[in-house]
Each structure stands twice: as C-alpha cells, then as structure tokens.
Amino acid sequence: xxxxxxxxxITLTTNPPIHNSVGIDSRDxxxxxxxxxxxxxxxxxTGKHPFNAEAPLSLLMEQGFITPNSLHYVRNHGPVxxxxxxxxxxxVDGLVSKxxxxxxxxxxxxxxxxxxxxxxxxxxxxxxxxxxxxxxGFNWGAAATSCAIWKGVPLSHILxxxxxxxxxxxKPRYVCFAGCDKLPNGYYGTSIxxxxxxxxANDVILAYGMNGERLPPDHGYPLRALIPGCIGGRxxxxxxxxxxxxxxxxxxxxxxxxxxxxxxxxxxxATKEKIWYNPDYIxxxxxxxxxxxxxxxxxxISLSSFVSTKEYTIKxxxxxxxxxxxxxxxxxxDGGKKWLLANLTQPELEHPAVLNRGINPIPRFWCWSFWSIxxxxxxxxxxxxxxxxxxxxxxxxxxxxxxWNVMGxxxxxxxxxxxxxxxxxxxxxxxxxxxxxxxxNPGGWMVKPEPLPLKTAMVTGLSTTNNKKxxxxxxxxxxxxxxxxxxxxxxxxxxxxxxxxxxxxxxAILINAGKDVTDEFNAIHSNRARxxxxxxxxxxxxxxxxxxx
Ligand SMILES: Nc1nc2c(c(=O)[nH]1)N[C@H]1C(S)=C(S)[C@@H](COP(=O)(O)O)O[C@H]1N2
Ligand SMILES: [Mo]
Numbered sequence: 001x002x003x004x005x006x007x008x009x010i011t012l013t014t015n016p017p018i019h020n021s022v023g024i025d026s027r028d029x030x031x032x033x034x035x036x037x038x039x040x041x042x043x044x045x046t047g048k049h050p051f052n053a054e055a056p057l058s059l060l061m062e063q064g065f066i067t068p069n070s071l072h073y074v075r076n077h078g079p080v081x082x083x084x085x086x087x088x089x090x091x092v093d094g095l096v097s098k099x100x101x102x103x104x105x106x107x108x109x110x111x112x113x114x115x116x117x118x119x120x121x122x123x124x125x126x127x128x129x130x131x132x133x134x135x136x137g138f139n140w141g142a143a144a145t146s147c148a149i150w151k152g153v154p155l156s157h158i159l160x161x162x163x164x165x166x167x168x169x170x171k172p173r174y175v176c177f178a179g180c181d182k183l184p185n186g187y188y189g190t191s192i193x194x195x196x197x198x199x200x201a202n203d204v205i206l207a208y209g210m211n212g213e214r215l216p217p218d219h220g221y222p223l224r225a226l227i228p229g230c231i232g233g234r235x236x237x238x239x240x241x242x243x244x245x246x247x248x249x250x251x252x253x254x255x256x257x258x259x260x261x262x263x264x265x266x267x268x269x270a271t272k273e274k275i276w277y278n279p280d281y282i283x284x285x286x287x288x289x290x291x292x293x294x295x296x297x298x299x300x301i302s303l304s305s306f307v308s309t310k311e312y313t314i315k316x317x318x319x320x321x322x323x324x325x326x327x328x329x330x331x332x333x334d335g336g337k338k339w340l341l342a343n344l345t346q347p348e349l350e351h352p353a354v355l356n357r358g359i360n361p362i363p364r365f366w367c368w369s370f371w372s373i374x375x376x377x378x379x380x381x382x383x384x385x386x387x388x389x390x391x392x393x394x395x396x397x398x399x400x401x402x403x404w405n406v407m408g409x410x411x412x413x414x415x416x417x418x419x420x421x422x423x424x425x426x427x428x429x430x431x432x433x434x435x436x437x438x439x440x441n442p443g444g445w446m447v448k449p450e451p452l453p454l455k456t457a458m459v460t461g462l463s464t465t466n467n468k469k470x471x472x473x474x475x476x477x478x479x480x481x482x483x484x485x486x487x488x489x490x491x492x493x494x495x496x497x498x499x500x501x502x503x504x505x506x507x508a509i510l511i512n513a514g515k516d517v518t519d520e521f522n523a524i525h526s527n528r529a530r531x532x533x534x535x536x537x538x539x540x541x542x543x544x545x546x547x548x549x
Pocket of ligand 1: 072073074075076077078119120121122179180181188189218219220231232233234235236237238
C-alpha cells in the first residue's frame with residue numbers, strides 16, 4: 001500500500017511516544033508518593049494524589065499481551081507505604097495450629113508459580129456510568145485492565161505450613177488479607193472463602209514478582225495477593241497479615257467498596273438500610289466484558305483512501321472471570337440487528353509459562369483475549385456505530401445498555417464507537433468517537449455539555465464572597481478529622497462538619513485535608529455537589545505574590 005494513503009487511513013493522533021525513562025513526576029512532588037517513579041503518559045484520574053491511573057488505551061494495546069510494569073493500571077486508595085524487603089514481615093494467624101511470621105527471604109525460598117494474569121478493576125469503564133449520572137467513583141476509561149507475569153508462592157502452601165484446618169467445616173471460613181497502607185478508615189483489607197484459596201486449580205498466590213522484577217511500589221512491593229479471575233479489589237497490596245477466620249474481613253473497604261448495589265439505591269439509603277453488608281452484592285469474580293480499541297477515539301479515515309484500500313481491521317480486547325474462557329466476540333454495524341463473528345486470539349494458551357505446566361485437566365483462563373475483524377471499508381458508509389459484545393463458556397454475554405449503580409461498578413454494556421462523517425475543505429473523512437475519554441478529559445459521544453460552564457457555576461453557586469483571605473500555610477494547618485479545610489478553585493472551605501455526611505466517605509476528603517483539591521474534586525463531582533459547597537465557604541486563598549523579574 002502507498003504509504004501516504006496508509007498514513008491518511010490511520011491517523012492515530014492519540015498515540016504518544018513511549019518514554020523509556022520513567023522518573024519522578026513533577027505532579028508527585030509535595031505528595032507522600034514523591035519517591036515513586038511513574039510513567040509520564042499514565043492518565044491520572046483523581047488529581048495528583050492518591051495515584052489512580054490508566055494508560056492511554058491505544059498505547060496499552062500497542063504493548064500487546066503483556067503490559068510493561070510502568071503502564072499497568074494503578075488503583076491506590078491512599079499513599080503508597082514505604083516498605084523494605086529486608087524488614088517486611090508477613091504474619092499468618094487465626095484458625096491455624098502453627099501461626100507464622102515470614103520474612104521476604106523465607107517467602108522467596110518457598111515453591112512458586114509464575115504465570116500471566118490479567119487484572120481488572122471492578123470500576124473499569126465507569127465513566128460511561130458517570131455520564132448517565134455521577135456515581136461515587138472516579139472516571140475510569142476502558143484501560144483499568146492490564147496483564148503481567150506474576151510470580152509468587154501458592155497461598156495454599158503457606159496456609160498448610162501454618163497448619164490450617166482443611167476439610168469440611170460446619171461454618172464457612174475466610175482468608176482475610178490486610179495491607180499496610182494507612183487510610184483514614186483504617187487498613188485496606190478484604191477476604192475470600194478459604195475453599196477458594198485452598199483449591200490449587202484457582203492459582204491463588206502471594207506475589208513478589210511482576211514481569212521478571214520485584215513488584216514496583218505502586219503494585220504492592222514487596223508482597224501482594226493475586227487472585228486470578230477475581231476483581232483487582234480483592235488482591236491486597238503491601239500485604240502484611242493473613243488471618244483465617246470464621247468471619248469475613250472487618251476492613252471498612254471490604255464492605256464499602258467493590259459492591260454492585262441495586263440501581264435504585266443512593267448512598268444515603270444504602271447506609272440507612274445497611275445494605276453494604278448484604279452478601280449478595282459483593283463482587284468477587286469478574287463479569288464478561290470487551291472493548292473496541294481500533295479505531296481509536298478521534299481516529300479518522302479519509303474517504304479518498306476508499307479507492308485503493310478495501311478493508312479496515314477493527315480490534316479490541318475481551319475478558320471474563322472465574323477462569324472461564326471467552327468463547328466468542330461479535331461486532332454489529334447496524335445497531336445490533338446482525339452480528340459478525342470476530343477472530344479471537346488467546347495468547348495465554350501459547351505462553352511458555354502456561355505451556356510449561358503441562359496439560360491442565362480443568363483449563364483456567366486468567367488472561368484477556370484479543371479479537372479482530374476485517375470489514376470492507378464501504379460497510380462504514382451508512383454505519384452509525386460499531387458495537388462489540390463477547391460471550392463466555394457459560395454463554396453469558398454483555399447487556400446492550402449499562403445498568404447504573406451508585407458505586408459505578410462492573411459496567412460491561414456493549415462498547416459502542418460512533419462513526420461520523422466530517423469534512424475538511426474538500427476532503428471527507430470518517431471520524432470515530434469512543435463513548436468517553438478517561439478522567440476529566442473531554443470527548444466521547446456520551447459526554448453531554450455541562451449545563452453551565454464550570455467557572456460560571458462556581459460563581460452562581462457562591463452568592464456571597466467575603467473578604468477573608470487565607471494563605472496556603474494557614475490552610476495547611478487544618479488537616480485533621482476535627483478540623484478540616486480544603487481549597488477548591490482558590491476558595492477555602494471548612495468541611496469539618498461535612499465529613500461525616502460526605503456521600504463519598506470521610507477519607508475521600510481527609511486524605512487531602514489542608515490541601516488544594518480542585519483536581520480531585522472536579523474528578524468526581526457534579527454541579528449539584530458543587531453548589532452544596534457554598535455552605536462551607538469561609539474565604540479566599542490569598543494570591544501568592546508574583547516574583548518581580
Ligand atoms: N493495600 C491495598 N491493596 C489494594 C488496593 C489499595 O488501595 N490498597 N486497591 C485495590 C484495587 S481496588 C485494585 S483494582 C487493585 C489494583 O492493583 P494495581 O494497582 O496493582 O493495578 O489493587 C487492590 N489492592
Ligand atoms: Mo479496583
């Protein structure tokens with residue numbers, strides 16, 4: 001193919017170059033994470049801190065089956081704990097006959113498994129739900145999923161060393177994991193049924209290696225739980241203790257996170273009715289999901305290229321949970337009347353780490369699949385949208401429409417890319433639009449214009465301004481639960497009284513107490529929330545005098 005046509009055919013303007021040098025990012029300076037090297041292209045979804053980030057979707061796909069550590073999505077509820085390999089300890093206790101304390105060297109000397117696993121946050125693709133109505137979560141795009149080779153000791157091995165009482169019990173038993181990140185609502189922890197952990201076919205490991213290196217700080221250095229087929233939220237990072245118990249984890253985050261509540265529930269009602277404790281709403285295994293990654297958002301095809309080019313290849317990823325196989329992926333170009341079968345590749349099956357294990361009587365699928373389908377270019381002519389849906393071994397597929405839920409979890413509706421015709425001078429192009437762009441990035445066909453521009457909304461919201469001025473240093477002192485100020489758009493708010501009733505929880509505010517939270521606030525709040533702020537307004541941030549040149 002003529003290269004000029006090739007270039008006009010695929011204009012991947014969204015693809016930034018890969019930077020090999022991953023250093024300290026200026027955005028981390030002044031935060032507790034100022035010591036962690038991070039990839040500059042990672043899209044930050046909750047302002048500067050804590051670090052919650054995904055790679056640009058096209059860049060993620062360019063990496064192929066295995067995601068480099070620096071581009072793997074990150075979900076941190078708070079600051080990354082500074083831990084040392086030499087001094088870190090794992091304790092194993094509870095309903096075991098020989099409680100253990102293990103060093104990292106002890107752990108590394110035990111038998112290990114090493115194999116690829118795709119991690120997915122239960123909030124992957126949440127922004128699509130947020131476009132319907134703001135949920136309590138921030139705007140994940142479709143790249144809250146990544147795949148790495150994880151190395152670690154089987155959890156069942158450690159539990160046996162500790163003398164776990166295996167076999168049948170009258171009561172269910174749980175393995176409770178605790179991390180050492182210090183969060184305003186206590187430690188991050190969660191639990192899984194003991195039976196899931198003890199079944200070796202489930203491949204639950206305590207991982208210390210990621211893609212041939214020790215875990216990076218953001219991914220749980222030096223030790224984390226790895227529970228293939230389950231949501232990322234169960235895979236506790238910076239793991240310091242394991243307790244076998246007849247009760248589930250008592251961590252706040254085990255109950256108030258990673259649940260799909262019925263759509264009619266808002267935060268107030270959920271808390272009033274204690275619905276967080278309903279075991280039916282916990283998320284463990286992933287649901288079936290897929291996304292279109294080619295065409296990329298804003299990709300354009302020149303119509304003049306139709307003369308010489310006959311086909312276009314649509315591509316994407318698909319995954320499902322519980323070790324099930326993705327059995328088919330289909331696309332529709334006519335709003336779901338007809339579905340075309342895509343080619344499916346499962347690189348996991350050819351991966352040496354998986355082949356080396358020999359024949360597995362019950363094959364488990366822990367990784368994402370890739371799909372592609374070539375269609376004649378002319379099929380886009382009267383096409384409004386490309387939709388994709390995947391199916392798994394239980395013949396479960398994705399719903400057509402999203403089901404909104406207050407935590408914005410498990411969105412797996414058909415991924416739909418709009419096809420528009422645009423002109424530039426005499427040239428006509430097909431232009432593709434994804435449903436959303438991650439974070440507060442503009443663009444996407446689901447994104448409706450805000451009723452009022454941000455600045456105007458702020459001004460109308462604030463019917464009064466007073467003359468009080470506070471310096472950054474003054475605000476910084478009010479950084480505790482009993483005395484908590486924040487800055488948004490150069491206005492100072494005392495939200496001490498608001499903490500307990502904040503629909504997003506106390507820690508969402510406390511983690512940034514005394515700081516400028518403009519980015520963090522804008523990442524997840526609606527104009528309605530913005531107008532509620534007025535009640536807490538106490539004055540303005542004094543301007544920092546400009547240095548004279
Ligand atoms: N200790 C601890 N473990 C944690 C979290 C956390 O904030 N603290 N986040 C969880 C969530 S919600 C997800 S999706 C995964 C993300 O893992 P990753 O950052 O390595 O991609 O870690 C999980 N384990
Ligand atoms: Mo997550």
